[in-house]
Amino acid sequence: MTGPLDGFRVIDLTAMVSGPVATMMLADQGADVIKIEPPGGELMRRVGIDNRGMASSFLSCNRSKRSLAVDLKAPEGLAVVRKLVGTADVLVQNFRPGAIDRMGLGEETVRAIRPDIVYVSISGFGESGPYSGQRVYDPVIQALCGLAEIQSDRKTGTPRMVRTIVPDKTTAVTAAQAITAALLARERTGRAQHVRLSMLDTMVAYLWPESMSALNYVGREGDPARGQMGLDLIYRTQDGYITAGAVTDAEWLGMCEALERPDLVEDERFRTPGARFRNAAERREITAGEIAKHASADLIERLQARQVPCAPILSRMDVLENDQVEQNRIIEVHEDPVLGPVRQPRPAARFEATPATIRRMAPFLGADNADILAELGYGTDEVRKLTDDGVLVSRPPEPAES
């Protein structure tokens, strides 16, 4: 069985994370994604743990794709990519505004070759404006979109970054949706188009629903920080940390029982949701004091038995072995002939009829040069000449450590 995007070809001229993770989602869903890189390979090929020349971060952003490494500054190299464009349904690029035109792959040029291509431009800040020329850097987007303020230290008010690159990765998922929607529109109307999105726009839209809704009503704005209650519920136990939250009366009763404090159920300060909200500080202090007396696993079991939402705070290593994660088979181990056993999370959405699956590990640089050129009608001699001339480049796996 094939994925929902089976039969579509995507030319992937993106680097780093926002573009590559978008096209990786499409690749897992069956699209033939051809990642085009300069002769030296993109920067992410040097990020993370190395395994025979394959960097772990690159692998995790580029699995299920094929690789073409070509010098676009050489006319013959550009010709290869233009020929490839003629076979493609989508072209995605995330260079700084204007760069793709200077490279000879601007929309007009591409559309002359392939009129019905979906042309996708992902940027950091948009095509114009004071930041548009700036190199994109995840913390800069976090600063501008309000996320660093949202994460401010509650006591000191000092802003803080979120320590995972939310703007890059959210833009990736948003771009994957937009590309899929544009393909669907083309399928129904025959009409292709240019789709543009910026990380900044994406993040404002993403944060808004609960983090910025207090600004909805012009002239009646509230303090957006008030909506963040309940998000700091981390408690120390005897041997670690857990989160637990009791909102309804039933959950509060369950928590009091689990903590062996039935007296709290009758306590006037906490008898109703409204009272518990008003006396939140006292309630949390008492709760924290009781939770500290228990071991995590034991307390989680007691809370779960009473239907109180809760979980241990897992480290990333813990995640690998968590019962629920195992039950869901989220993390797969692929036996790769070169890399050995490789862990990857399976695509999140499970399509019953057209499953998304990890098609292969990420390609080594230029691993598919010969196949792709053969598909385009290049002869073996031509490919050899392009390789000898340095127009096509490949870098095979490094020898295994003995």
Added chain:
Amino acid sequence: MTGPLDGFRVIDLTAMVSGPVATMMLADQGADVIKIEPPGGELMRRVGIDNRGMASSFLSCNRSKRSLAVDLKAPEGLAVVRKLVGTADVLVQNFRPGAIDRMGLGEETVRAIRPDIVYVSISGFGESGPYSGQRVYDPVIQALCGLAEIQSDRKTGTPRMVRTIVPDKTTAVTAAQAITAALLARERTGRAQHVRLSMLDTMVAYLWPESMSALNYVGREGDPARGQMGLDLIYRTQDGYITAGAVTDAEWLGMCEALERPDLVEDERFRTPGARFRNAAERREITAGEIAKHASADLIERLQARQVPCAPILSRMDVLENDQVEQNRIIEVHEDPVLGPVRQPRPAARFEATPATIRRMAPFLGADNADILAELGYGTDEVRKLTDDGVLVSRPPEPAES
């Protein structure tokens, strides 16, 4: 012009955020999304700032939709929804596993009415396993997927939550992509299917690319926290906070110039990227000391002039007035006849030929009962009877404050 999803009808049986924001994206893109709520309305109708009975958080998760409020426990109410299902392309639900079957709208029932419907189930933890029956609560997912550990305090190691509901919102975007992909597959193959996704699965896949890639190679795992460098770059200025990062030699030169410390360029500790990496602590201390002597706006201008990636840390109120945000027209003000001027972020992806737009503000409870039933062929008398019997419910705007 209409959006890329124009002509599709989505039955939205979701509540809170993960489902509603997914279907809102589809609604902005032109789908006819009919939100079905119980007679009391869903919980989010009571969250946030109230404006004539419209809660700001509900608005931000449910714009561009229509509302049908119906008692599904009444056979006549269930009959209305089943009839509606017969006209739909997609049904989305995010009840706890099993609940939708007990309500009489399980996949088998629905598919008997509408064989080619895309049936979508969003859950917190999956359909089975130790957490599957637990009420979903964003911090619990943050705890289980590793995000709370990623956000740990660097000095104390205490886990922390991210203070925006990343699991809910990321699941929304991921679900929107999956639904669109399933519609595309149906368009091409005629085959509809069940699509399932859980918040936990979504978050592991989302975090993995840079936050968990150190765990890729089985038996050669590294410390995943090492990949987080550079994400804490917040500096205090005379009058606020900024972020700035100098990675390349040119950027470092630009930063030294902007800070009026040309001597640092020649400093052996910082002469190469490698040296700057090794001496990061000293470099940051010196940089922080210099940045503190400047005012934010002035320094940002000096850094930008020298191509150093930087930005002020904006509060959410600042975001509304930022030059780049204004340039991109991210935040729109809609004049609503009932609510007055309402701010909303426009959909992030800009489709040149089939624009996604905010079609209308969120509907008041049951605002579209009569229209929807008329479309289904119900007569005026039938609608009146269903309303009198309490099967259909509506709650009009509250009177304006005088």
